[in-house]
Amino acid sequence: MDTNGIPSRLRAADTDRERVVSLIQAAGGEGRLTLEEVEERLGTVYSTKYTDELAALTADLPKPVPKRRLVAFGHPAVRIHLAVAVVLSVLLIVRWTASGTPFFWPAMPMFWLAMSVLVHARVRGARRRFEPEEGFAVA
Structure with missing residues (x-):
């Protein structure tokens, strides 16, 4: 002991x-x-x-x-972008609910918001993989 x-x-x-x-x-x-x-x-x-x-x-x-864990939304700029996209999506849904339109028109803007966040995350991930180290690109 x-x-x-x-x-x-x-x-x-x-x-x-x-x-x-x-x-x-x-x-x-x-x-x-x-x-x-x-x-x-x-x-x-x-x-x-x-x-x-x-x-x-x-x-x-x-x-x-x-x-290594894949961190798709690890960069702070991507997380802010995601938060803004979620807030805008919620506002679009609230606007649609208040308008009384039977067709769910926020689907298209929400789709493009989601695509912009995914592309942003992809670009940030690619930048992280190819950071220069002593003059050479690291894969």
Whole structure:
């Protein structure tokens, strides 16, 4: 036990073991480990009791690269554009409701507002992907 009363070694849960198994299998699939090493490590994974033992099994493997989330409306200018488009759409719907016209005429302006926001988000996303780095464009 450490000074806070928390055990210095934590017992491994099944989810911890499965996470390590997937890392080892991926490393085997990439050719980083031989078939014998994969079998040996998988046997060890299922017999471990503590999380620090699990960490030792993948210490010599590269850490997995976190997947990047696609942020379509991440730029502040695009979010402002989206907010303005929503407010205008609401105003168009209120105007249509007050006019009593049976045909839903705000559909066309709302469509073009939505298209303008999508194009703006696409352009901002393209700018972010191709920012210059030491004189070269990065894809």
